Structures are given as C-alpha cells and as structure tokens.
Amino acid sequence: MTSLINARKTGSVGRITLNRPEALNALNQEMIDGLIKALLDWREDDSVKAVVVDGAGGKGFCAGGDIRMLAESGKAGGDEAWKFWRDEYQLNTLIFEYPKPYIALIDGITMGGGVGISVHGSHRVAGDRTMFAMPETGIGFHPDVGGAYFLPRLKGETGMWMGLTGARLKAADSLAAGVATHYVPSDRQEALIAALESAELDADGEALEDILEAHAGDPGESDLAHLGGLIDAAFAGDELAAMKARLEAAGDAWSAKQLSILNSKSPTSCAVTLAALRKGADLDLRAVMQQDLRVSMRLLVEGSDFYEGVRAVIIDKDNAPKWGPQMRPEDVEAMFVPLEAEREQSFLD
Template identity: 70%
Template sequence: MTEDVKTWKTGDVGRITLNRPKALNALNQDMVTAMIEALTGWADDDDVKAVVVDGEGEKGFCAGGDIKMLAESGRAGDDRAWRFWRDEYRLNTLIKEYAKPYVALIDGITMGGGVGVSVHGSHRVAGDRTLFAMPETGIGFHPDVGGAYFLPRLAGALGTWMGLTGARLRTADAIAAGVATHYVPSERNGELIYALETERLDDDGERIEELLDGFGGDAGHSDLAHARGLIDAAFGRESVDAILFALDEAGDAWSAKQAGTLRSKSPTSLRVTLEALRRGADLDFRGVMTQDLRVSMRFLAPGSDFYEGVRAVVVDKDNAPKWAPAPTGTEIEAFFGPLDGEHEMTFI
C-alpha cells in the first residue's frame, strides 16, 4: 500500500487523505489504485455512511496528475500512460456513480486530476484557499477526467470559457459557477472533519447537509455575474475562430485579456477541446470517459503539442511553447476515433 494516500474508517465515514503535499497531492498510479480499492470496499459496507476526502497540507487539495510520467510514457511507447488514464477514469466514474455521499474538501489548489476526484462527487466543499481550474490547453492537452461532461452542463458558456482559457476560480466564483456546492471557512476545516468523523450519520445524507450548513459562512462576492454576459456572447460561438472574433470585436479590457489568453494556448488543444465539449453535452458520463481515453491517447502521437507543453511548463519551465499550426477538421476528427480493442475504455 502506498504512503501517498491514506485510507481508513472512523466513525460512520470512510476517510481518504491525499498525502503528497510537496507535489500538491498530484495523483500517481498507486494513489488512483488505492482510492479505487477503498471506494469499492466501502460501497457495500453498511458501517460506512459517507466518504470524506481531503488533501494533506494547506496549499493543495490535488493539483493534477503525473504529467511528466505521461509524456515519458508516450515517448517510450509503453502502456503506463494508458493504464493511468484508464484507471483514473474508472475512479472518476466510480465517484460519479457512488451511492453514498462523497464529500471532497477542496480547500486549496484543485486542478486537473484533482477536479476529477472531487467535482463528480455529491458534495464539493470550498474553503478560503480554493483555486479551481482545468488548465490543460496550456500544456497542449485537453480537460479530461470528465471535463467534457461537467463543463458543458454549467450555466451558459461558463464551461466553454473555463475549458478553453483554463480560467482559475477562487472560492466565491467556484460557488457561483456550481463546481463547489458548499463553503466552509478554512479555519473551521478541522472542526468540520472532526464532526463528520464523530457524528452519527444517516443513510440519506441529511446530517451531512446540516453539518455543512452549520459550519458554513459567506463565501464573498463573485465577479462571474458581471462577466457572464461577455462570456456567453463570445464563448457560445461555434468555433475557436468565431470566439476570438467576438472577443476582438467586443472592445473591452476583459475580452481583450481573454483573447490574449486563448492565443497563448495550443491551437490544437483549443479546437479538440471545443469539439469534445460539444460532443460531451450529448453523452452520458461513461460515454464521456470513453471519449476522454480516446482523445488523451491521441495526444501522445509523435509531434503532439502535449510534449512541447510539458517541456515548456514542467521541464524547462520557460513558458514559451512553440505550438503546431491549427489542425484541419479531418485532423480534429481523428482524435475521437475508437482505440484498438485492447485499449478501449472499460469500467469496474
């Protein structure tokens, strides 16, 4: 059993603590495997009324996954990346379909893989340190872990804006967007965990709701309401080029900033992501996870922007990627074709 994640039962809850604070609790293969084992074991355990998940340290709930390993696996042509993504997406599906309350305490950086092990659960509890984002287009990748499911289901074009730009939501914005369901001040996090571990919980989650409301507070003012009109007007368009045109035409500082952000991202990632979100809006969750695995594996092709993004952001850290030109429609379509029989998505 890995030391990178701690799992145990206490009171009426199953507890999971992500335990790689120096890596902001980024997921690796062993952590994903341990979480799957714990959740499947507790699913039929009548003594476990709910699952509570948090991250060690004050900075990060979970900042993503092992990006460097994924790129190394792609270059080597081995199955490490495929196995990690398959198991991670199985875990995301397990959380989405979990019959018991799943309480993720996202008080800290919550990005990429961290979103996947939180946003699909029944309760996502933001704190004062919450920073929520899907920043994958900035490394030549796509918002996987079910991004193509939850992002299109946010109000208006919020999800498209978040998925394309990698917009970072602070606490109040996370609540306003609906990616967080509750707010508890960071200073009360320990009290909340103690209460969840020691209170008698019921089978329908009512006591959990009472506790979360009791420890809650005012998350503050969100700026999303002011930006929503601009977001919907531009990011509701049908193509990346149309979105950029609308932003350029808007003539305000906010729109100009968004246009600059988009032009810094991988053109391939932007177009594949937009297509994935459009398709994901009409798919069920397992359909999206099947799509995610197909698209993720296609980003491992030789010459992919993913390798350049990892070099620029993770390895050399010069933040000056040299992206490939925008793909054609045929090239975008190729990202979504089935994998060979041995590598298609399967579920627990």
C-alpha cells in the first residue's frame, strides 16, 4: 500500500511529499498522523536544518481536509471528527512553533487544511499554479486551522474579505496579501528542491534565503494593489448587513460581484466567521486553535448548514445549497463557549 505521506531525510533537509494526488492531497487522519510524527522526529534531530513540504501530482499542494468523513462522523455521533480536528490543530500549532525553517511549496491548489499546513510555516513559496483560498463559508463551515489568527493579521480588511467570500488568490496576490513569502516559477521548483537538498544550510537561515532568491522570478502585478481601498471600505466593522449595504451602495462592478458572492454563502457561517476573525485578532495562536475546535464541533449539530453545504458541494455536486436563516447574535456567541474539559483543544507539549 502506498504511503500517503512520503517523509525522508535528504542532506540536511527533512522532506515531506503529500502523496494523495487523486484527492488533490486533501488531508485525512493518516496524513495528519504522518506529518506530526515526522515533524516531532526532526525537531530533535540536529542533522535536519530545515523541512520542505510539497504535494504530489502537480495540481494541488493540499486542497483541504476529509470533509465527507467529518460530515459522516457528525451525523453518526462518532469521535472521528473531533479527533481529526484536535490532531489537525495540534499539527498547525506544531508548524507555527517549529524551531527550524519550514518551507511549504504551495504551487497548486492550497485551501482549507492545506492552508493550515503552509501559512503557519516560516516560508511559503508560491508558484505559477498557486490558488490560495479559505472557502469554508461556501460549505456551511468556518475558516478553521488558525484562519482566525492569520486572516485578521493581513493588511487592512483583506483577511475578512477572504474569510467571508472565499476569495481565491493566485501567486502575485498571495505575495501581496502576505500569505506567501516568496515566488519561484513552477518550472524552477524542482531545481529549488534539489538546491535545498544539496546545500549546507546554516542556523541563521542566510543560505536558505540565498537559495530562494537565486530561484525567484517576477510573479507580475497584483490586483490587490488596486482593490485595497474597496476591500477596506466594504469589510470594516462587525455587522454583516452593513458590509452588504456598503457593497450594494458602492455602485462598481467589483463590489456588485462581492455582494453576489456573499449572498451565496451560508448566512450562519458568515456571521460566525465574522465574529471568529474579530475575536482572533486579539488572541494568540493557541487560543485561536481552542476557539476553532469549539466552533467546529458546534457546527456539527443536527440541521447545521455544514451538512447542506457538504451535500451540495461534495456529495450531489449541484452547488445549490438551501441555507438556513442567519443565527441570532446570542446564538453566534454561544458557538464560542468552552467545550467540556476533556473535549477542549490540547497541544503536543
């Protein structure tokens, strides 16, 4: 049986290739377990100076998580979803706190769970095929895996726009937003990997930066440079209705498109996402991971938009979800209340 995680040491680099290309390398429990084991082993291995992660198949770095399993677990009342999220958020935290350079080659679709195993690392290298997004409001979910940590820390209201609309960023926009740290053209990425594997990497990271610079290219101009003012004006504040009203009143084509996109998303997911991102702006990463698990588990309740979103997008693929009404403010707040002590998020140290 082929391993879904190909972890090996090459020179002074710990190499991980996500090996589930038929599913665009979407994460399942086996992959989470394999990533955690490799990173913990290499964290204590002085011969490993950096970690490089990529995805097999050329189309996707990692397109998300095992959404179907999560929905089935929730419907059956099982523990699989809770364990998956707990372990996934432990992995995200391990990457965020990793003491060595962690280089994610996000040359391909990078969404949801794929964002969680890339954006928290020290280096995120975009390529020509990069498509970066947090599209969870379109399936009745929320931008978890630390989305409520990194999205509010992007420039202006860029993160709120991304979290609510699921906006997709290509390479230049990913760099402009700050979710990518470097750009290396797709046809140079194999050479980049070879250079990293053969290099004598140093503790201060200077050799790593030299290698990245030597393989870099020009990603072109970002649309975000022109859209920043529109994004900041539309997505300010704490009221979803006010955001929609500003978009409607703006009178330009971009704003009209964003309003149409927002209106297609789960109203409850948008309300919860808005609250999560505003709260996350004032929390450290571990506190956000605790918040993520609370919200994720509460979105598994019977009748949740999550099941309708999974039906429409994953199972029937009609892309015509019938969302429930938006939650009342007090019900949104209830999503953030701590879980039972034994169900709360734990960490690996």
